[in-house]
Amino acid sequence: MHGEYKVPGGKLVVADVEVEDDAIAAAVIAGDFFLEPAEAILDISRALSGLAATATVAQIAAAVQRAAGDATFIGFSPEAVGIAVRRALGHATSWHDHTFDVIHDVPRDPYMQMSLDEVLSEEVAAGRRGPTLRVWEWGSNAVIIGSFQSWRNEIDDEGAAKHGMTVVRRVSGGGAMFVQPGNTITYSLHVPTSLVEGLSFEQSYAFLDDWVLGALRDLGIEATYVPINDIASPAGKIAGAAQKRYAAGAVLHHVTMAYDIDADAMLEVLRIGREKLSDKGTKSANKRVDPLRSQTGMERADVIDSFLDHFRGRYATRPGGVTEAEIALAQERVESKFATEEWLKLVP
Numbered sequence: 001m002h003g004e005y006k007v008p009g010g011k012l013v014v015a016d017v018e019v020e021d022d023a024i025a026a027a028v029i030a031g032d033f034f035l036e037p038a039e040a041i042l043d044i045s046r047a048l049s050g051l052a053a054t055a056t057v058a059q060i061a062a063a064v065q066r067a068a069g070d071a072t073f074i075g076f077s078p079e080a081v082g083i084a085v086r087r088a089l090g091h092a093t094s095w096h097d098h099t100f101d102v103i104h105d106v107p108r109d110p111y112m113q114m115s116l117d118e119v120l121s122e123e124v125a126a127g128r129r130g131p132t133l134r135v136w137e138w139g140s141n142a143v144i145i146g147s148f149q150s151w152r153n154e155i156d157d158e159g160a161a162k163h164g165m166t167v168v169r170r171v172s173g174g175g176a177m178f179v180q181p182g183n184t185i186t187y188s189l190h191v192p193t194s195l196v197e198g199l200s201f202e203q204s205y206a207f208l209d210d211w212v213l214g215a216l217r218d219l220g221i222e223a224t225y226v227p228i229n230d231i232a233s234p235a236g237k238i239a240g241a242a243q244k245r246y247a248a249g250a251v252l253h254h255v256t257m258a259y260d261i262d263a264d265a266m267l268e269v270l271r272i273g274r275e276k277l278s279d280k281g282t283k284s285a286n287k288r289v290d291p292l293r294s295q296t297g298m299e300r301a302d303v304i305d306s307f308l309d310h311f312r313g314r315y316a317t318r319p320g321g322v323t324e325a326e327i328a329l330a331q332e333r334v335e336s337k338f339a340t341e342e343w344l345k346l347v348p
Helices: 040-048 057-068 078-088 110-126 157-162 201-218 263-269 271-279 292-296 300-314 324-338
Strands: 002-006 012-020 023-031 034-036 072-074 099-108 132-138 142-145 166-169 177-179 184-192 224-226 230-233 236-246 250-258 316-319
Touching (some): 002 078, 023 040, 023 078, 040 057, 057 078, 099 110, 110 132, 110 166, 110 250, 157 263, 177 184, 201 230, 201 250, 201 300, 292 300
Parallel strands (some): 099 316, 142 166
Antiparallel strands (some): 002 012, 034 072, 142 177, 224 230, 236 250
16 A cells, blocks of 8 residues: 655655554655654654554654654654555545646636635535636625634725725635735635645645645746745745635635735725734835736736646646536525625624
8 A cells, every 4th residue: 555745845755554454564664855864764664563554643643753763854754654654544645646627717706706615615525526726717806804804803994995895704714815806816726635634734735835836936936835824935925825624524725816916905995904014114015915927927817827737737637617506506605695794794
């Protein structure tokens, strides 16, 4: 039984495992990582023998750490070994265990975007939809506040009205996002929880964002993951991510990137944006958010095409679309949840 785990920003860990009577009978751990002293790899492999085939990542990592003693892990960790072993045992999956539906969607209104994110995630959890990457197109201006944010603390209602902003609340946490069609690139990943098995929230952000870091580097941007949920370059912040894990068995991971930005409009709409900037001793949003347009010189459509080409070149994919049944269900959810005052002012 074979499993692999590539540590985001680190090295590859490979586990080959044999199981007898519901326990690990033998294991070999390998990879392109570094370990000092090197002989500790034998102790690590031996320590896995006898563990239950149902052992968690935490249990496996604890056994690895005990066996390694004072050994130094470089480019990987005991948890990375645990994830690779769990994948070998069939309890976790990797990117290459899935074929992803890739959707470059049509423009939709902000309420429908929020609703589709939830509906598609639930469809993945139910097994009626495979793992999906959906690139959004926005039908109108929007401010998306996180599920735990206060409307009155975040939004200047006069500014929102002046700039034709629809304020919506998403199902994930994190901060407010300022969106104007043509000025942002937004995408969602809807994946089974098996893909992030054993990863903490912070680890899963880095793991699920790793492909887009590669896509940005294809465009000449030295992008990096900045804990807990930002993507940045030496020139400034590029994007923010947010995530929700559904108990039914799916993970929603969505990212909004600044392609271009009307900084003055943003500061008239977002109250907290002003506070963050004042903290930094600057009045210019451009000092904090550096759009993709300035860093690539490319048209937005070309940036999206390059992103999707990178994803298709990296993983197994197929063309996808949102079904009529999903649209109908999402519209029902708009009316019963996402466009209601109760949801929008969940935190007043």
